[in-house]
Amino acid sequence: EVQLVQSGAEVKKPGESLRISCKASGYSFTSSWITWVRQMPGKGLEWMGRIDPSDSYSDYSPSSEGHITISVDGSINTAYLQWSSLKASDTAIYYCARHGGGVSGTYYFDPWGQGTPVTVSS
Amino acid sequence: QSALTQPASVSGSPGQSITISCTGTSSDIGNYKYVSWYQQHPGKAPKLMIYDVSDRPSGVSNRFSGSKSGNTASLTISGLRAEDEADYYCSSYTTTNTLVLFGGGTKVTVL
Numbered sequence: 001e002v003q004l005v006q007s008g009a010e011v012k013k014p015g016e017s018l019r020i021s022c023k024a025s026g027y028s029f030t031s032s033w034i035t036w037v038r039q040m041p042g043k044g045l046e047w048m049g050r051i052d053p054s055d056s057y058s059d060y061s062p063s064s065e066g067h068i069t070i071s072v073d074g075s076i077n078t079a080y081l082q083w084s085s086l087k088a089s090d091t092a093i094y095y096c097a098r099h100g101g102g103v104s105g106t107y108y109f110d111p112w113g114q115g116t117p118v119t120v121s122s
Numbered sequence: 123q124s125a126l127t128q129p130a131s132v133s134g135s136p137g138q139s140i141t142i143s144c145t146g147t148s149s150d151i152g153n154y155k156y157v158s159w160y161q162q163h164p165g166k167a168p169k170l171m172i173y174d175v176s177d178r179p180s181g182v183s184n185r186f187s188g189s190k191s192g193n194t195a196s197l198t199i200s201g202l203r204a205e206d207e208a209d210y211y212c213s214s215y216t217t218t219n220t221l222v223l224f225g226g227g228t229k230v231t232v233l
Contacts, residue, residue: 035222037168044125044211044224044225044226044227045160045162045211045213045224045227046224047213047220047222047223050221061221062219062220095167100170100173100179106156106173107158107215107221107222108156108158108170108174108213109168109170109213110170110173110179111170112170113167115167
């Protein structure tokens, strides 16, 4: 079974750093891109960026560029989403998802991780 | 880049059919087959329902179907059931300065 399991909920203060994880299993990790999606409280889905685990090449949305870093550790089939300085506006649920079909170059997401709630508050 | 445009809410009675629209531009929906639809129940992760405009993943009911005309994609749910009550999001590849766009989401209510 293809599965993405994310790390647990986080509570941080503004200015702190954070890295959340997404561990993949059930498929060849380097065969499909991983995407990260944000969902702010009561709001819709927002694409943040994606990474190709085969070469670590990444793309970011304009609103995410420079504020987050997406990375992978192929030795443990895990993708990461990282902030160096959190803001209160980063409070959201963050989902990782595999680009579907088991190959790179697709633009649909299946499956999704269970989500990691992040709360940033002083 | 603005999100794709979806109606905020759509409702129907059990057994009826409903259609959710998703309007984009020639930079996304209009010129590419990379439209997908996701169902999200409260407190749950999104679930893929339709990909590449009209393909249905294994395990998704054939009551769900997708189509596209010009810059607008549509998701139709036929034989509406109580368990279909959820939020639905469309998504598309885009050639603008981001790779993927989502719609704002549509809340489906089963009356």
